[in-house]
Amino acid sequence: MSKHRLGEFEELVLLTVAVLYGEAYGIAIIDEMERRLDRTVSIGSLQTVLRRLEKKGYLASELGEVTKVRGGKRKRFFTVTNLGRKALEITKDQRLDLWNSIPNIAFGD
Amino acid sequence: MSKHRLGEFEELVLLTVAVLYGEAYGIAIIDEMERRLDRTVSIGSLQTVLRRLEKKGYLASELGEVTKVRGGKRKRFFTVTNLGRKALEITKDQRLDLWNSIPNIAFGD
DNA sequence: TTATTTTACTCTAATTTGTAGTTTTTATAG
DNA sequence: CTATAAAAACTACAAATTAGAGTAAAATAA
Incomplete structure (x- = not known):
């Protein structure tokens, strides 16, 4: 596997969709990312x-029901697929393996 | 801080330079990355x-001595700066915070 | 029926990453 | 000696990703 790699922003979006499980639609994702990542x-x-993530099979989406809140198109809710979860795990494990291989002196200050 | 973000590949390069402390020059970095990341x-x-990382202040470099090994220009050795270390740590901490906020049901399969 | 609010969506520019090739230097084979 | 091979850095352009600014749609409130 892993012909597809996760870009920096793609990874953050995927993680945030997972964090917001059940409530991951456009504007909620933005609010959550801005709050957590300070950007x-x-x-x-x-x-x-x-x-793009949906096309690659890392996310799935469906339109929500019409709500009685003022204004707005119907929300499109996203969820992380099994494939998406695997891509996230591979990414995390590779980074942590590298961290664990850094000799102490490398950052000795 | 953090006007500059680390791209996916930038992060991997920075980590690998840290792992190879003292021996991080072009071809050695490639070998290490290919072996560890399977790409x-x-x-x-x-x-x-x-x-680019050197320009941003995340890496420093210097030319190595001439060696008696056959062929090749003098190697350019890289080290991670203090600023680079901080950028790596911020990146890692943000990802782990997100992971820790994912509800169990989100990946329930 | 007009304005306001909340949402998704589109288009183009900038940045990052990938690919293919070039240059420099030295050792060794003929 | 000269040509070839090896080991390394470097350059230039193409592709993919990310950012920013603007557009469209849907619903309630005035």
């Missing part, structure tokens, strides 16, 4: 990445 | 990223 996230790049 | 790494993209 601004544009709706445009988010949409692009959500589409 | 091919082209010398071209590595050079580009090494330069």
